Amino acid sequence: MKKIPTTLVTQTELRRRLCAEAKRRSGLVLPYAPLEIYVDPSNICDLRCTFCPQSNWGSRERGFMSMDLYRRILDEVAILKPKQLKLFGFGESLLHRQLIEMITLAEQRGISVIIHTNAKRLNEEMAHKLLASNLSELCFSFDTADRELYNRMRIRSDFDLVLENIHRFLRIKKEKGLTKPKIFLQEIVPFGPGLLCENTPAYRQLFEGFDVHLDVRFLHSFAGGSNESSFPSLNLTGTSPCHEIYHRLVITFDGKVHACCLDPEGHNIIGDLQQGDTITSSWNSPAMQRLRYLTNAGRMADILPCNQCHMLHRPQKKSRRFFRKIPAALLWWWYTKDLAPPTIPSP
Numbered sequence: 001m002k003k004i005p006t007t008l009v010t011q012t013e014l015r016r017r018l019c020a021e022a023k024r025r026s027g028l029v030l031p032y033a034p035l036e037i038y039v040d041p042s043n044i045c046d047l048r049c050t051f052c053p054q055s056n057w058g059s060r061e062r063g064f065m066s067m068d069l070y071r072r073i074l075d076e077v078a079i080l081k082p083k084q085l086k087l088f089g090f091g092e093s094l095l096h097r098q099l100i101e102m103i104t105l106a107e108q109r110g111i112s113v114i115i116h117t118n119a120k121r122l123n124e125e126m127a128h129k130l131l132a133s134n135l136s137e138l139c140f141s142f143d144t145a146d147r148e149l150y151n152r153m154r155i156r157s158d159f160d161l162v163l164e165n166i167h168r169f170l171r172i173k174k175e176k177g178l179t180k181p182k183i184f185l186q187e188i189v190p191f192g193p194g195l196l197c198e199n200t201p202a203y204r205q206l207f208e209g210f211d212v213h214l215d216v217r218f219l220h221s222f223a224g225g226s227n228e229s230s231f232p233s234l235n236l237t238g239t240s241p242c243h244e245i246y247h248r249l250v251i252t253f254d255g256k257v258h259a260c261c262l263d264p265e266g267h268n269i270i271g272d273l274q275q276g277d278t279i280t281s282s283w284n285s286p287a288m289q290r291l292r293y294l295t296n297a298g299r300m301a302d303i304l305p306c307n308q309c310h311m312l313h314r315p316q317k318k319s320r321r322f323f324r325k326i327p328a329a330l331l332w333w334w335y336t337k338d339l340a341p342p343t344i345p346s347p
């Protein structure tokens with residue numbers, strides 16, 4: 001039997017090409033490392049947004065990640081070199097008491113960190129600490145300029161408090177003349193296949209004069225995990241292979257590795273870092289191969305939560321220029337020539 005390579009490709013643009021080729025070929029064992037790794041410091045949240053699984057929580061245990069586990073994760077992340085370490089997931093990262101230490105440790109090792117936050121806890125002290133942490137990117141989940149709508153969507157939050165927190169943060173950053181973190185503001189619009197959208201003028205006006213990037217996201221059903229009932233029913237036949245399982249994975253507070261960032265319940269756990277698995281072994285574990293196999297075979301109806309996922313219908317982004325001239329098939333052949341043929345685990 002051929003030897004399975006222990007080193008995954010970690011060069012970002014090359015990984016993008018291999019990722020596209022892997023999806024085209026319905027690959028099960030991937031020769032490249034995940035492009036993005038989510039590390040969720042905590043799945044606890046202070047809000048209960050109507051569109052988020054936090055308002056519809058099942059039986060999954062909640063907690064905070066220990067620094068011991070986090071340091072072990074960083075050791076492997078430093079080798080795998082994802083494009084980004086996403087230091088958030090299913091909860092609110094600002095609730096973790098050692099968040100600033102977590103960011104600083106990663107950035108010191110050259111790992112670029114991004115956080116999404118609801119900004120409710122972003123008081124002046126926290127603003128100064130975050131700005132001193134060397135964080136690369138920060139995204140404020142501030143969904144709309146409509147106060148009433150915001151307060152209806154973000155249960156337990158407060159439009160005026162959060163807007164003041166964000167403005168204060170942006171003012172301090174500007175006064176200090178800092179370029180980091182790069183700031184994103186995320187407006188959410190209703191889901192619609194093929195829908196094009198841009199930030200509303202009222203939303204843009206709220207942040208005029210600040211160095212921010214406005215981002216629009218589609219509201220999705222969180223693979224059926226949200227309480228919202230306004231999503232169209234799904235016809236899963238003919239959908240493209242799932243992007244997520246070729247692209248990224250999520251590590252929760254307790255070291256469990258989830259195949260998908262829309263699966264807070266952990267229907268598809270592909271590894272456990274507390275039980276001797278690694279990120280690398282989880283990425284191509286039998287559970288992950290089985291998931292890729294079933295989605296490629298169009299058997300989403302057999303898998304939770306994939307059988308309720310709207311993300312399979314979202315518009316696809318085009319890949320970037322680098323390495324475009326080398327045929328992806330050649331790269332794929334080169335990097336997989338030593339891979340052992342996968343054994344497909346039975347469903």
Ligand SMILES: C[S@@+](CC[C@H](N)C(=O)[O-])C[C@H]1O[C@@H](n2cnc3c(N)ncnc32)[C@H](O)[C@@H]1O
Nearest residue numbers: 051052089091092116117118141218219220222
């Ligand atoms: C689950 S939250 C966790 C981070 C943090 N608590 C926050 O709200 O930013 C991660 C991101 O998912 C977004 N999100 C949550 N539910 C969503 C949904 N149903 N559709 C689209 N985005 C959603 C949030 O706005 C946020 O940007």
Ligand code: SF4
Nearest residue numbers: 045047049052054118
């Ligand atoms: S979207 Fe974020 S802030 Fe809102 S409930 Fe979910 S995790 Fe909490």
